[in-house]
Amino acid sequence: MLSLKNPQHSAYYFTEFFGMFVGIIAIWRCLKTHPEIAWLSLAVFLISWGSGPAQGIHRYVLGAPAVFVTLSRWGQNPVFDHVWTIACVLLMRLLVTLFAFNMWVA
Secondary structure, eight states: OOOTTOHHHHHHHHHHHHHHHHHHHHHHHHHHHOHHHHHHHHHHHHHHHHSSOSTTHHHHHTTSHHHHHHHHHHTTSHHHHHHHHHHHHHHHHHHHHHHHTTOOOO
16 A cells, blocks of 8 residues: 655656556557557557566556557547646646655656
8 A cells, every 4th residue: 555654655656557547548449440559559568567667667658659549539629638738737747846856766
């Protein structure tokens, strides 16, 4: 269980699991429309997941082509576009804050 006494630890694991979640959903959604992109993305996901510790896996998974295809499709909806933009800006602010206060490794 994640400790609530260390919010930096919780924020780091949130980014890890969020990136993995977005990658899995994108691959699953892309299987129906672009199976070749989904299989390539699944290979990227499995190689990055099985190549060592999970630290930084979101950097590799979010680079999978299925993520770009799925998010571009979902981004056509203005509500999702605004929510995704605000969420990404807030997450980027969180990561910059952790880095600025020397609470970030990697």
